Amino acid sequence: MAIIEVNNFSKKFGNKIVHKNIEFQVNKGECLGLLGGSGAGKSVILRSLIGLEKPDTGSIKIEGEEIVYKTEKELIEIRKKVAYVFQNGALFDSMNVFDNLAYPLKEHTKLNQQQISDEISKILIEFGLDGNEHIFPSELSGGMQKRVGLARSIIINPHIVLFDEPTAGLDPFNTIKIQETILKLKEKGMTSIFVTHDMPSAFAVCDRLALVQEGKVTCIDTVQNVKKDENNIINQFIKGYYV
Amino acid sequence: MSKFKNFLEALGGAFHLILETIKIGFQRPIYTKLILDQIYHIGVRSLPLVLIVAASSGMVMALQFGYGLAKFGGKLYVPKIVSLSIVREMGPVFACLMLAARVSAGITSEIGSMKVTQQIDAIRALGTSPLKKIVFPRLTACMIAIPMLSAGAIIVGVAGGLMVGSLELGLDTQFYLQKIFTTIKLNDYLSGFGKTFFFAFFIASTSCYYGLTVTGGTQGVGHATTKSVVTSSILIVAGDYFLTKFFLVIEQWL
Ligand SMILES: Nc1ncnc2c1ncn2[C@@H]1O[C@H](COP(=O)(O)OP(=O)(O)O)[C@@H](O)[C@H]1O
Ligand SMILES: [Mg+2]
Numbered sequence: 369m370a371i372i373e374v375n376n377f378s379k380k381f382g383n384k385i386v387h388k389n390i391e392f393q394v395n396k397g398e399c400l401g402l403l404g405g406s407g408a409g410k411s412v413i414l415r416s417l418i419g420l421e422k423p424d425t426g427s428i429k430i431e432g433e434e435i436v437y438k439t440e441k442e443l444i445e446i447r448k449k450v451a452y453v454f455q456n457g458a459l460f461d462s463m464n465v466f467d468n469l470a471y472p473l474k475e476h477t478k479l480n481q482q483q484i485s486d487e488i489s490k491i492l493i494e495f496g497l498d499g500n501e502h503i504f505p506s507e508l509s510g511g512m513q514k515r516v517g518l519a520r521s522i523i524i525n526p527h528i529v530l531f532d533e534p535t536a537g538l539d540p541f542n543t544i545k546i547q548e549t550i551l552k553l554k555e556k557g558m559t560s561i562f563v564t565h566d567m568p569s570a571f572a573v574c575d576r577l578a579l580v581q582e583g584k585v586t587c588i589d590t591v592q593n594v595k596k597d598e599n600n601i602i603n604q605f606i607k608g609y610y611v
Numbered sequence: 612m613s614k615f616k617n618f619l620e621a622l623g624g625a626f627h628l629i630l631e632t633i634k635i636g637f638q639r640p641i642y643t644k645l646i647l648d649q650i651y652h653i654g655v656r657s658l659p660l661v662l663i664v665a666a667s668s669g670m671v672m673a674l675q676f677g678y679g680l681a682k683f684g685g686k687l688y689v690p691k692i693v694s695l696s697i698v699r700e701m702g703p704v705f706a707c708l709m710l711a712a713r714v715s716a717g718i719t720s721e722i723g724s725m726k727v728t729q730q731i732d733a734i735r736a737l738g739t740s741p742l743k744k745i746v747f748p749r750l751t752a753c754m755i756a757i758p759m760l761s762a763g764a765i766i767v768g769v770a771g772g773l774m775v776g777s778l779e780l781g782l783d784t785q786f787y788l789q790k791i792f793t794t795i796k797l798n799d800y801l802s803g804f805g806k807t808f809f810f811a812f813f814i815a816s817t818s819c820y821y822g823l824t825v826t827g828g829t830q831g832v833g834h835a836t837t838k839s840v841v842t843s844s845i846l847i848v849a850g851d852y853f854l855t856k857f858f859l860v861i862e863q864w865l
Contacts, residue, residue, distance in 0.1 A: 418736055420732055445738075447735070447736060452733075454729050454732065456729070458728065458732065458733035458736075459733075461728070471737060471739075472737050472738070475738060476738060521736075
């Protein structure tokens with residue numbers, strides 16, 4: 369069953385047409401890799417899926433529910449179900465790691481202080497970040513910031529997670545850590561979209577891949593097919609990257 | 612011309628932003644701690660600046676009028692003139708101009724940096740509202756702290772005048788004090804103090820608006836901060852004329 373459905377999506381900024389007609393679906397429990405050159409509009413698509421950006425035309429359905437016309441207030445319920453992992457973590461730099469992680473828990477759960485602190489300890493250990501509770505984001509390495517950002521996004525157990533280049537600029541250790549986390553979440557039945565230029569990671573975690581070019585999804589296919597078929601557009605796109 | 616259009620657009624945008632903020636600001640949850648934090652940052656930490664400016668402007672005015680009027684034998688009018696102009700104009704306007712610089716720059720650059728590092732997006736993505744989390748606490752804190760700071764500035768300014776009047780100009784302290792209390796009427800305080808709520812509103816609305824609409828990375832934050840300080844200062848100076856008229860009309864009714 370399609371849990372994310374995008375149809376006839378178009379978007380321009382001023383005179384600049386970014387998307388003409390984007391269409392794709394993501395099934396429950398699936399991880400869709402979203403590929404495309406820089407500036408192709410991948411982030412714009414992800415942002416639209418939680419209403420951070422409004423499309424000019426088209427429909428976006430999350431778990432069957434149309435979200436395009438929702439108000440900022442109505443979108444809160446959607447944003448509890450759909451988490452966004454920002455490219456650089458987007459941690460609140462006025463708060464330490466603990467308070468960053470406590471933020472969604474305080475807003476959207478009825479947990480008490482003790483339960484919140486237990487949840488946070490648990491997720492910090494899981495992410496290999498224990499002991500950093502009282503550190504401020506500016507003192508963390510880029511990789512750690514991204515991991516804390518990821519932890520903050522998933523701490524209230526969203527059904528869908530949107531990853532915006534979660535492995536960009538990371539060393540191999542952090543890259544593998546992020547891959548492992550995504551795979552673990554997938555085992556729990558989470559649906560996700562993974563925007564990336566990092567092909568080894570895409571191959572490791574994605575079920576299908578989609579390519580965004582000139583405002584359209586020009587190809588969408590399973591990872592096996594993409595690898596197998598030399599003439600596949602995505603296959604050629606990837607080779608272009610490596611050349 | 613396009614600059615003027617941008618300016619008007621910003622005013623409209625800022626006004627709209629505040630309307631939206633007020634609409635949802637009083638809905639629960641209300642983040643009291645965020646408001647108190649902002650009162651500390653905007654209010655308590657601006658105290659030295661505001662008081663120093665107020666004291667020295669009161670002192671300088673007393674000095675200027677003292678020597679100026681002495682030529683015409685009008686030194687005895689110093690308490691009246693100095694304290695009246697501080698209460699009605701100089702105290703609130705100087706204080707708010709200083710605050711327009713300090714507070715607007717602080718708010719715009721902070722919100723602007725949050726915008727360019729996607730922290731504002733993160734607030735929304737985490738199912739919360741930047742209007743509630745960011746704008747409302749700053750607006751509330753400005754509306755509370757800025758009038759209070761201005762009131763402090765008025766008192767310290769008048770006291771500065773008194774000090775120079777008695778120490779430097781040789782006026783009798785008792786006489787000076789008595790003149791202050793008999794000259795300045797309730798409506799003078801009302802006019803002077805009443806304005807500061809409007810000034811606080813100008814400062815909060817423009818600085819939050821310019822912060823939230825930053826584009827173009829860190830350079831954009833710098834631009835927005837400059838614009839925010841300039842716009843709120845212009846609003847204060849230009850608005851002061853109309854507010855003075857407005858309060859004169861109200862005073863006539865009283
Ligand atoms: N808020 C915005 N205002 C103007 N242009 C934007 C905005 N957001 C994105 N764009 C433009 O849309 C295009 C796609 O951006 P983006 O989705 O970030 O690309 P990417 O595929 O690299 O993530 C870019 O050319 C960018 O300049
Ligand atoms: Mg992007």
